[in-house]
Amino acid sequence: MSTFTPRDPAYAEKVRDSFAQQGFMATLKAELLSVEPGRVEVGVENWPGLQQQHGFVHAGVTTTLLDNACGYAAISLKPPGIEVLTIELKVNLLNPGRGERMVAVGQVVKDGRQVTVVQADAYGLQTDGSRVHVATMLASMMAFDLSRA
Numbered sequence: 001m002s003t004f005t006p007r008d009p010a011y012a013e014k015v016r017d018s019f020a021q022q023g024f025m026a027t028l029k030a031e032l033l034s035v036e037p038g039r040v041e042v043g044v045e046n047w048p049g050l051q052q053q054h055g056f057v058h059a060g061v062t063t064t065l066l067d068n069a070c071g072y073a074a075i076s077l078k079p080p081g082i083e084v085l086t087i088e089l090k091v092n093l094l095n096p097g098r099g100e101r102m103v104a105v106g107q108v109v110k111d112g113r114q115v116t117v118v119q120a121d122a123y124g125l126q127t128d129g130s131r132v133h134v135a136t137m138l139a140s141m142m143a144f145d146l147s148r149a
Contacts, residue, residue, distance in 0.1 A: 004038035007079040015072045038108035040072040057097030066137040069106030070118035074141040077111045084141035091137045099124030116141045
């Protein structure tokens with residue numbers, strides 16, 4: 001991946017503040033693990049409320065983590081007052097969501113003025129320290145000016 005320069009010197013604070021306002025992420029007990037220009041990690045412990053009937057982390061939870069990692073990776077590069085909304089995404093589920101923790105890593109592929117292309121990978125972290133690649137996402141994020149929303 002490329003190295004990006006954020007257009008907002010307070011990009012990390014902007015991402016953290018926005019993440020903290022998401023009620024759904026709080027419901028999932030998700031955490032913002034790291035914020036870098038164009039790269040964000042989001043994680044969640046695997047607890048029964050997130051599991052489907054076979055005990056795996058539900059694909060909806062995995063997709064939500066991927067989408068948030070992508071969105072915040074894109075926002076980290078935007079100027080002050082500019083946010084993003086997902087306008088397209090594709091998810092490939094590669095393995096069942098098992099492990100003690102699920103972590104999604106989002107990285108900007110191409111930062112455009114109107115549309116940013118982002119990819120993310122989700123991993124199930126195992127008790128032995130290994131990780132299983134659970135899913136991958138490719139998404140497009142549309143920039144919008146908060147003052148005009």
